[in-house]
Amino acid sequence: MWGLLVVSPERSTLRLVSPELPRTNEWLMSEASRGDRGAFHELVTRHLVTVRRFCARAAEPQAADELTQDTFTRLWQSRSRWRVGTPFLPFLFTIATNLCRNHHRSLGRRRRAMDVLADTPGAAPPSPAVALERKVEVARVQAALAQLPDPQREAVLLRFTADLDSDELGEALECNASTARSRVFFGLKRLRALLGVAS
Amino acid sequence: MSCPDVDTLTQYAAGFVVDEEAVKLRAHALSCLACQAELAALGQLTRELASDDLLPASALTVDAVVASAVTAREPLAQRPLPSWAMALAAAVVVLAGATLVVSQREAGDRGTFTPRGTAARWRERVSARVVATPPGLVEPGTHVAADARFSVLAFGVSPSDALHLLAFLVDSKGEAHWITPQWLDETHVPGAERLSHDGGVFTPSMEGAVLGSDSSVVFDDLPLGPAVLLTVVREGSPSVLAVERLPSRTEAAVKASFPDAHVRAVDIVIDAAAGR
Numbered sequence A: 001m002w003g004l005l006v007v008s009p010e011r012s013t014l015r016l017v018s019p020e021l022p023r024t025n026e027w028l029m030s031e032a033s034r035g036d037r038g039a040f041h042e043l044v045t046r047h048l049v050t051v052r053r054f055c056a057r058a059a060e061p062q063a064a065d066e067l068t069q070d071t072f073t074r075l076w077q078s079r080s081r082w083r084v085g086t087p088f089l090p091f092l093f094t095i096a097t098n099l100c101r102n103h104h105r106s107l108g109r110r111r112r113a114m115d116v117l118a119d120t121p122g123a124a125p126p127s128p129a130v131a132l133e134r135k136v137e138v139a140r141v142q143a144a145l146a147q148l149p150d151p152q153r154e155a156v157l158l159r160f161t162a163d164l165d166s167d168e169l170g171e172a173l174e175c176n177a178s179t180a181r182s183r184v185f186f187g188l189k190r191l192r193a194l195l196g197v198a199s
Numbered sequence B: 001m002s003c004p005d006v007d008t009l010t011q012y013a014a015g016f017v018v019d020e021e022a023v024k025l026r027a028h029a030l031s032c033l034a035c036q037a038e039l040a041a042l043g044q045l046t047r048e049l050a051s052d053d054l055l056p057a058s059a060l061t062v063d064a065v066v067a068s069a070v071t072a073r074e075p076l077a078q079r080p081l082p083s084w085a086m087a088l089a090a091a092v093v094v095l096a097g098a099t100l101v102v103s104q105r106e107a108g109d110r111g112t113f114t115p116r117g118t119a120a121r122w123r124e125r126v127s128a129r130v131v132a133t134p135p136g137l138v139e140p141g142t143h144v145a146a147d148a149r150f151s152v153l154a155f156g157v158s159p160s161d162a163l164h165l166l167a168f169l170v171d172s173k174g175e176a177h178w179i180t181p182q183w184l185d186e187t188h189v190p191g192a193e194r195l196s197h198d199g200g201v202f203t204p205s206m207e208g209a210v211l212g213s214d215s216s217v218v219f220d221d222l223p224l225g226p227a228v229l230l231t232v233v234r235e236g237s238p239s240v241l242a243v244e245r246l247p248s249r250t251e252a253a254v255k256a257s258f259p260d261a262h263v264r265a266v267d268i269v270i271d272a273a274a275g276r
Helices: A025-033 A037-058 A063-076 A086-105 A109-118 A128-146 A148-162 A165-171 A175-194 B006-013 B019-031 B033-050 B064-073 B083-095 B242-246 B250-256
Strands: A003-008 A013-016 B127-133 B143-145 B149-154 B163-170 B178-180 B227-236 B262-271
Touching: A003 A086, A013 B163, A025 A037, A025 A086, A037 A063, A037 A086, A037 B064, A063 B064, A063 B163, A063 B242, A086 A148, A086 A165, A128 A175, A128 B033, A148 A165, A148 B033, A165 A175, A175 B006, A175 B033, B006 B033, B019 B033, B019 B163, B127 B163, B127 B227, B127 B262, B149 B163, B149 B178, B163 B242, B178 B242, B227 B250, B242 B250, B250 B262
Parallel strands: B143 B262
Antiparallel strands: A003 A013, B127 B149, B163 B178, B163 B227, B227 B262
C-alpha cells in the first residue's frame, strides 16, 4: 500500500503521501544509483540527443559521439556519488562540460574552426547552394564560439543547447546563478559582435 | 516606452527578462522596427546555437550507450601507491588478521577486489529489528497497538559493508505498510535505507542507532489482527517497487524475490489503538 501517514514527533506534522509518483530525472537517477539499469536506460533515452548537441558545440561535431558516450559512462560510474535532493541536469552537464572542456583544450581553436569549414564539401544534398550557405553559417557560429572564454562558451551552450535555467546553470558551472547569468549575457553579446549579424 | 538598450535586448534573448518587464518589451517591439530587427538577429543566433543541423550522423543508439557505459572499466581513482606504502599496507592487513581474499574478476568487470571470508559473512552478524513504541523491541507474538510508532534498529554493521534495508509491516489483508524507507512522496520513491556508506565517512557503529531518528512511522489505517513485520537486508538495493509488485507479500515470496538477502519475518498481533 502506498498511502501511509508519516508523523514527525518533533514537528508534529502529518503528511499523507500519494500513490501517483511521476518518474522525474531525479527519481530515475536515484534508482540508477542503486544499480537499476532500467532507470539508467530511461535517463539515456531522455537526454542522449541534448547531450550530443551540447558536446558537438562545446567541443567539435566530429567528437560528439565519443564525448556523449563518455558522458553517460561517467554518469553511470558516478552513480554512487549521487545524493537525493541533487538536481539531475546540472549533475549530468557538469560531467559533459568537464569532458568537453578537456577535449576543447586539447585541440587548437583555429584548427577546429578550419576542420568544420573543410568538412563543408562532400556528398551534395538536394540544394547544394543552400546547404553550403547553411554549412558556412554553422561553421561561422562554431568558430565564433571557439573565440569565447571557456566559462562564457560553456554558459551560453548550457543555456541554449541544454536549456538550463539560471539555478541549474549555477549548479553545473559551480558558481552562483547571478554569475551564470552574467556569463551567458556577456557570451551572447560577444557572439553577436563576432558574428556581426545585421541589425 | 523608449527603445531598450542592446544589453536589455540581449538579456531578453537569453530568457532572463521576465514578467512585467518582458511584457513591456514585447509590446514596444511590436511597433519598433529597430528592436524587431535586433531581436530577430539575436533569435537567429540562439536558434543557431541550439540547432542540430549539419551535425554528423550519429552512430549512437540508446542501447549501445547503456551497454557500453555499464560495462566500461572504471578509472582508478588514485595513483598507485609507492612500493614502501604497499608493503606497509600489506603488513597492516596481515597484522589485523583479516581474511580477505582478493581475486581478479572476470574480463568486463571493473577490476575491483572481491572480499571473501569474514568480510562477506555479513549475514551471520548483521540483523535488523523492528521497534514499536510501545512496547519496544518486537518479538514473535508481541501485541502492538494500532497507533504505535514503528522504527528500526540495525545491529552488527561494519564499515566495510554496503548493505541496504527495507522494513515493512504486512497486515492481515496482505497490504504492505512501509517503515523503512519512511518518506514516500509525490516526486520520489526512495530505495532501501543504506546501512553503510561507501563514500568516505562512516558512523563508527550503527549498533542501536534508530534509522531516521527524528521521525518514526505511525500507520493511520492498520487493520487489527495478525500481521507480519518483514526486514530485508541486502548488498545492493532491494527495491520498494519489487515488494509492491509481489502478488503476495509472504515471507516465502519476499525471500524468493530477494534470494541473496537476509529476510527476517516476525509474526505479531495488532491490537486496538491505545489512543496516545
